[in-house]
Amino acid sequence: MVxxxxxxxxxxxxxxxxxGTNLRNLIKxxxxxxxxxxxxxxxxxxxxxxxxxxxxxxxxxxxxxxFKKKKIKENDILTNLKKRNIDLICLAGFMKILSKNFIKKxxxxxxxxxxxxxxxxxxxxxxxxxxxxxxxxxxCTVHLVDAKLDSGKIILQKKVKIKKDDDSHSLAKRILKEExxxxxxxxxxxxxxx
Ligand code: GRF
Numbered sequence: 803m804v805x806x807x808x809x810x811x812x813x814x815x816x817x818x819x820x821x822g823t824n825l826r827n828l829i830k831x832x833x834x835x836x837x838x839x840x841x842x843x844x845x846x847x848x849x850x851x852x853x854x855x856x857x858x859x860x861x862x863x864x865x866x867x868x869f870k871k872k873k874i875k876e877n878d879i880l881t882n883l884k885k886r887n888i889d890l891i892c893l894a895g896f897m898k899i900l901s902k903n904f905i906k907k908x909x910x911x912x913x914x915x916x917x918x919x920x921x922x923x924x925x926x927x928x929x930x931x932x933x934x935x936x937x938x939x940x941x942c943t944v945h946l947v948d949a950k951l952d953s954g955k956i957i958l959q960k961k962v963k964i965k966k967d968d969d970s971h972s973l974a975k976r977i978l979k980e981e982x983x984x985x986x987x988x989x990x991x992x993x994x995x996x
Contacts, residue, residue, distance in 0.1 A: 811840035812993065815888045817896040818846050822853015823978060824894035824915060824985055829860050831986040838993045843886050845879060847898045869898045876904045883908075892989070893947065902949045912947035913992065915985050917977045919959055920945060924952035929970035929977070939963055940973060942981045944988035958988040 814832065816825050825844065832841045844857040844864035857864040865882065867875045883891075893914040905912060918928040920943040932940045941961040948954035960980045964973060 812838055812890050813842050813886060813888045814839040814890040814892060815843040815845060815883060815886070816841055816892045816894050818844065818851055818853040818894055819848050819897035820851055820853060820895045822851060822856050822895065824892075824981060825853045826856040827982040828892060828894065828985060828989075829856055829862070831989075833860075837986075839890060839989060843882065843888060845896075847896060853895070872901060876901055880904065880907060890989075892985070894985070899951065900947065905947060905949055910946060913944055913957065913985075913988065914947050914952070914954075915981050915988075916943050916945065916952050917941075917974065917981065919943060919961065920952055920956060927970075929973045932964070933968065933970060933973065937964060940977060942977050942984055944984055946992075957992055958984055960984045 811832075816828055818825050829841055831837055832839050841862055844854070844862055846854055846864060846866045847869050849866045849868075854864055867879060869875050889911060891908055891912045893912065896914075900912070916924070916928070917940075918924070918932065919939065919941040923931055923940075929940070939961050941959055943956055943959045945952070945956045946954040960983070962973075962977050962980055
């Protein structure tokens with residue numbers, strides 16, 4: 803379990819693969835004086851992930867892991883996380899699936915954000931599928947990560963109304979805006995409910 807002792811901020815690692823707008827937003831959140839977290843390590847599954855500019859800008863250590871020999875890489879990540887006393891992992895656009903063993907080691911301490919109203923539309927291409935099915939609403943979900951894809955206890959969700967002229971880009975953009983509000987709220991909720 804994630805434990806916050808007094809005013810000590812929880813050492814947090816953010817895992818990314820892409821643009822990192824959620825990372826950028828979480829860094830902003832962590833920098834607030836009353837934030838319960840401190841981001842001290844960024845893991846990227848892509849060498850040139852755009853999001854790495856944000857960790858660089860804020861002098862946060864980051865490391866790229868290719869995930870090719872998954873077990874070896876994961877053990878390396880775990881060693882690094884331990885060394886840095888990381889107590890919370892936030893997946894933010896992280897495109898790799900973590901092993902059962904990894905998840906077990908951080909049980910109840912890994913959050914993910916997914917751009918749909920889970921348990922609906924797990925996996926990739928959520929917006930396209932939502933639009934194909936002529937849904938009225940979509941949204942985003944922050945949930946704890948367990949061994950199954952996009953499963954695990956839901957911490958918070960935000961509904962987003964679909965507009966008649968939405969395409970996957972416009973919908974993704976509107977949902978992403980909500981993600982940036984939802985993720986910090988979910989982190990606070992997770993930590994407050996301990
Ligand atoms: C977000 O839509 C997130 O929900 C999904 O991947 C996207 C990542 O965006 N898992 P960014 O890299 O944080 O900008």
